[in-house]
Amino acid sequence: MIHKKPLWYWALTRCRGLQALLLILIVLTIFFRVFPLEMQKRIVNDAIRFRKIDALYLYCALYLGAVVLAGIFKYAINVIQGYIGQRILYELRTGLYRHIVRLPIPFYRRTAPGMVISSVTGELASVGDFLGGAIAVPAVNVLTLLTFGVYMFTLNPLLAVLSVAIYPFEILLIPMLQKRFNRLNSERVTTTRKLSNVVGEAISGIQEIHANAGYALEARKVDRLAKTLLDLRHRMNLYRYGIKFTNNFFQSLGPFLLFLIGGYLSITGRFSLGALVAFLSAYEKLYDPWKELMEFYQGYQDARVAYRRIQEAFDVEPEFPLKPSDRAPVALQGAVTVQDLMFEVEDRVRLLDQVSLQVSPGERVALVGLSGSGKSTLAMVMAQLYRYTQGHVYVDQWELKDLTKIDVTPHLGFVSQYPFIFDGTLKENIVYGRQAALLNGNPLPGDETGEPPLEEILRTLEFVGLTEDVLRFGLNTVLDEAKEKALGERIVRLRQQFRDQWSDALQDAVEFFDAKTFLDYSSVAVNIIFGYPVDGGRPCEILPLRPRFRRFLKEVELEEPLVRLGLDVVNRTVPLLRDLRDDPFFFRQSPIALEEMDTFQEIYEHYGAAPLERLPPSVQEVLLGLALRVVPGKHKMVVVPRELKEAILKSRSLFQQYCLQRDPNAFVYYSDTAYLGARTLLENILFGRLKEEDSWAWARITEAVVDLLKRENLFHTVLEIGLDFPVGSKGDRLSGGQKQKVGIARAFLKHPRILIMDEATASLDMASQNRIQQFLDGEIRGKITVISVAHRLETIRDYDKIAVMKSGRIVEIGRYDELVEKKGLFYELVHGHG
């Protein structure tokens, strides 16, 4: 286990080849560091004294060569050292993370995510920095010190002994300071973790903070910790620089002694001048390695503290091993037997007590009871999410506690009430279980090469009722270039069929693009250009900034009416929405976005009643931009006068001519026969837009679109595109019901023998719930063991067994009718008296 190894283990066992190379380089560098000293001595004593020019040149050249080589080697040493550090850090980080994700759920109940994050990122980084130089730095510096020491000793033993005599004082003093520093540093780690937790918590709870305006309250929490950090850091600095001071002080004492004694010896003629110069240089050179050793020592101490804190934090074992070591993974058949099961959490709180339950393969069992009765806990224990303390859970003939994750997870589907949705595509979320099995080396048949086949995914979508949602995602996609190439032409062919067959029937839901009519459900900008810019971007944002476009508007006498329209929009919108700024909901149908309200309110107050001539150019530009983005059919507070609509319509063909002359490749114009790359798939099929994004408009067109797509063999293609829908962080682009369906699909796709559902259909509407129920009743009945924690009791009417729980015990068990007849707790639950 990675976190059990001592810190030095990593430095001593990893990247051994590189470490060896490093040591060789170090020895060479040291040679090239001492060599110039000898040259120095010879230059003074030999060349200068005896006026030998040739010798001077030679020694200087050698000096220079040695310095250059020393520099190059030092560079190589730094690079290698850095690489070793990062390599080990990589291994540490991934290894630690692999350990962390396997830690039991209860561990995460008491551990805040912020602490885990700061361990894996910041704290570990300092360990990596240290480990890179863990061998090289002490080796290079101790060797350098020794070498210089020996060299000095050969020059003059007395001076040499005197100049190193002060070091022992330092060696005594510094660790004392360092110990206090370490204590503070450990406190700093704790405080930093707390700080990450508070910040992390604030982000997760942002809704609550806004709802209560808890800004000051949250700021106070951070303030308190930040102040503690300030204090800690300050005290740490006192020690850190105290160490530095001690070091410097003793270091500068040295030359003092040397001058005094060396000078005396030299004057009395017992020591050559050259030797004194070399000695002084050597002494100066001692300073660097000594300083580096000091820094290494401090770095080591920091890393030790950080590493120990990480070791302590994650010194927990996973509850279940990943894979069996002495046998092949078992294949479960779906029988579950619970015997005298007991489950306790901290402080001996007993959540399950003497629970016994027998489930045969293919049976359907419901767990019911009030909240807190232990039904969810029982479900989670049976799903191997908790390790039980006493009693037995047998799956087939195996004790669940002794089975590994690889034995259980491929055969067991678990759907929680709020399935977690990962950032990524819809498909990635649905195939999660299958991909996990693949990576664990235990893939389902057919998956050996990668993803499950599309047909299988689509069938699962159908079972859980996600097909329509996925279709919608697909149709709302703007295709990338490759897909456009592959599909564009076929979609354009669909367009014609769609027109012929459906255009009349769908007139009230769809506005078709038509070069000859004003489009109420497209922006004014789109109405003018009847196309989109080739470089991407929204025309209403780009166009007002282009002088050429402004000139065009002037030429066709549209500029003034549009600015007027912009001002009119401001005058109608600002008073309507200015009191509603705290809820973005009200801005859905507004041409002015919430974050622009300040700007436009200012315009409203200053220029609301002003004549157009008085508006400064910058305001005119803003108003023009606003007018261009107006969608008359959507922005109800706006009126686009009929004359203006006609003028815009007239400008449309002029605009195309104008652009063809000046910049023919700037825009793509809507054309009945070409695929429109900037528009969605649906808009390309319709050659128009939905008048409302509302569900009824979708319902109206779905039948037509599905029919066409199926006829042209494109239905699955569009679904495949829809599966690539990015669901957003935590799936926030999905509705609650969609998330639940994804969770169910994820479990179904594993083809489990046992399916455990913890109120898995609670946030679905009736229709979706019935649909899933139908699937459970039909297709898989008798093939899959279903254990379902249920709160809507009408859904479990024909379950094989219902276990009624109360305070961690099963108090009644039987079929629906039997239990109702018994007039016990279940009867009360059914009649709502519980």
Add this chain to the structure above:
Amino acid sequence: MSWSMDMDKRDHELSSAEPTFTCELDDNVEWLRKTDIFSTIPLERLRIYALMCNRRRFRQGDFLFRQGQPDDKGYLILSGKVQMVREYRDHSVIVQDLEPGAFFGGLALLADIRRLFGARAATDVEVLYIDRETFRKILRQFPELTEKILDVMIKRIVSMEEKILEKHLHECVLE
């Protein structure tokens, strides 16, 4: 097709207004003002309701909502006729015929209920509707409106109950 064009075809008082300069919002306000529920709401607040409602058409014979189903909207008829239908095991009874200007289904704005009646378009129909979430969000912004709206809603319920009681009494006498 723009909404202002339809307005000309519609025969109600608004047609005298200059169609090109009335926005959909103003038009909505006019419609809402004439209903009992919204009539007590000050104009500037009513404009927000008018902004947040949407229009929709139904073909003759379509159901706006069905009996027993959840539905979260209140409807105001702009054109056409709507029938409220109560279904029984073996037959259906038309409970009420509604004309343009009628507001119905408003209880769903206050609570998550199942419909007691179905609403069927007797002709092609255009309605203005608002959903519960929107309705409640506006009330949350301006809580002083709650009282006024509840007042009208409760009066409506009472008068309906009265009608039912009367009818029952009548039936009893007949028997």
